[in-house]
Amino acid sequence: MSKPTRLAVKDSEPKHLPIYQHKNKLVQAVRKSPFLIVTGETGSGKTTQLPQYLHEAGFCKNGKIGITQPRRVAAITVAQRVAQEMKCTLGREVGYQVRFDDCTSQETAVKYMTDGCLLREVLADPSLSQYSVVILDEVHERSLNTDILLGLLKNVFSDPAEAAKRRSFPLKVVVMSATLESDKLSAFFNNCPVFEIPGRVFPVTCTFGSAVGPKDVERNFYVKEVVKVALDVHISEKAGDILVFLTGQSEIEHACDLLFEKAENIDYRYDVQDRTVEGLLILPLYGSMPTDQQRQIFQPPPPGIRKCVVATNIAATSLTINGIKYIVDSGFVKQLNHNSRVGMDVLEVVPISKSEAQQRAGRAGRTSAGKCFRIYTKEFWEKCMPEYTIPEIQRTSLTAVILTLKCLGVHDVIRFPYLDCPEERFILEALKQLYQFDAIDRRGKVTKLGELMVEFPLHPGLTRALLKSASLGCQDLLLPVAAMLSVENIFIRSVTWRTLEKEAAKKHRALAEKTGSINDFATLLCVFNSCKSSDRPSAWCKENWIHWRALKSAFSVETQLREILLRLQQVQDFPTESFDGNKSELLRRCLCSGYFTNVARRSVGKVFCTMDGHGSMVHVHPSSSLFEQEAELNWVIFHDVLVTSKTYIRTVCPIRYEWVKDLLPKLHEVDVYELSSVARQEVTEDEMVKWESKEAAKRQQEASAEDVMKKLEKRNTEDSVSDARARYLQRKQQREQRKAL
DNA sequence: TATCCCATA
Structure with missing residues (x-):
């Protein structure tokens, strides 16, 4: 196929991009309005050119221009190209920042970054005082972090008088998106102007x-x-x-x-x-x-x-x-x-x-x-x-996000300006879980523990387990596990050929057996430590069918988590506890304090029943060391759930019922819907008393987790959980109903 | 009774 090489080179020259002829109007539009929507297809040049135009027009006099991207690679490669076009060294006038890779300096005026990075910056400095312009790019992808940033920027900077109190000079917010949904975005930002740039694509x-x-x-x-x-x-x-x-x-x-x-x-x-x-x-x-x-x-x-x-x-x-x-x-x-x-x-x-x-x-x-x-x-x-x-914010767990918002002082998390509101039920579920983790109290206020938790770039459950281990002084067990669970899958399964697949499975089984226990979390710890202490880690990985790239990033994450923990232990009066149980149980006991929401009990044969109040029937994933393991392992905790041919639980570990006995009733003590008023912070003393007595009654009723479980199992015999289609259609119907309202 | 989408701090 002949490639239009010369044309392609010409196209990448800034002056030939569709955006170039709109340069002056675009700069003016940013000057005139605090919010601006810019739409254009891929290839219009908005991502690389607009920041340069604004830089040239003197927008960097008081602060930086920050441009967010949903992906790391995009942030890095775009910054590289812009540095080249502006003929400067990357990291000086033009730089980028992503996790583990900060390529900026005092001079940096144009900064590309991931949306998650900017969100972390907002936590430290809610008025974004370092910036004169914030550009959110690829907004049509609707990543969770971008959606939260949209709401925060609207919240903080919509009222000019309020904004002026927070900052010495006004902030400009530019939202860039593909052509879809520009009206919706404009309406969201008080009917701000929309600037359209034609794109260039082939049919x-x-x-x-x-x-x-x-x-x-x-x-x-x-x-x-x-x-x-x-x-x-x-x-x-x-x-x-x-x-x-x-x-x-x-x-x-x-x-x-x-x-x-x-x-x-x-x-x-x-x-x-x-x-x-x-x-x-x-x-x-x-x-x-x-x-x-x-x-x-x-x-x-x-x-x-x-x-x-x-x-x-x-x-x-x-x-x-x-x-x-x-x-x-x-x-x-x-x-x-x-x-x-x-x-x-x-x-x-x-x-x-x-x-x-x-x-x-x-x-x-x-x-x-x-x-x-x-x-x-x-x-x-x-x-x-x-x-x-459906945007991510409407279909994933909001536990971490709600904690972030609460820590930013957004107490009414239901009436926060979401571009698309998550179902109220999802928000309430997140609040319930935060309450169960002791991250917020009964009035929805962030606890001391919650303030510690928000510092960690992890799922709240995992953070809870990590903090438990730190208070018991055994963080060396949990730090690697938390790191391993927050990077991509580290086990290489196959490379198209079935014989090699068996080879890989054999190596992985050997690693699991090396721990001397049947516990997928312990296997992760073992892989982490074995590789770290090996002379040639990359060779070790190759030999054991482990993903070296993934494991390397787990090493970085572990270091980062360790640093955060050390910092918090020095500043705060960090909680400490003593442990009088069996030492070999330490890891699992810590895991229980974060995973008691993910407990399952063996029901019949290979089927497990979850204990979270939903009582779903689940199977152990074939990649687990518990797969095919026999009947004495009755209670387990698990890291996640996957629906393919069956409903599978992945990364599993057996536990004793006694370890979660006291925690399980907590799963049933709070009625989600009653949290609604807590979420809005409108609870009166009377309501509180009423609510608490009701809860006490309920606790008495459900004397033990065993009772709860029996009830659940009964209810679930006719319930098929792997019916993905029914759930999908149900969700769709609910969405349409809400729209109609 | 047989297997692991994509991102991000």
């Missing part, structure tokens, strides 16, 4: 398939179908590479195997428009793949060979592969959703939204016109796919 023609209809939502029928369509494309379409979208690792490897088998039977000398397509290069792509293997994806295929990349959603926004002309879209994605019925965050496969389908199709039109083959029917599109992807 992509889309076709619907006939295979996957509304009834196939639940079956993973689509793997076979994408393989068939990809082969059709290979045989009948002009030269150009193929990108296939699937949902997960095992599916992708299965599809690659099928493609390989079937492509062997193709007549490779099939003549397509004067180009002899001799073969098909099949490449899997997913996030947990080793980096060197990922790099292969970007190399152009050998002459005459067509590349076919089978990827997860990683290829939708995070990675751009050149030369893609054809998309095969399965119509599904694996997504982390907060599930009220299961009562926790669950990873599940759901249909993508229409806007996401368009995003996928767009990956074929980056360098020339392309084609997108959707394997699902028009009916599936109309009936099963929502218009937009």
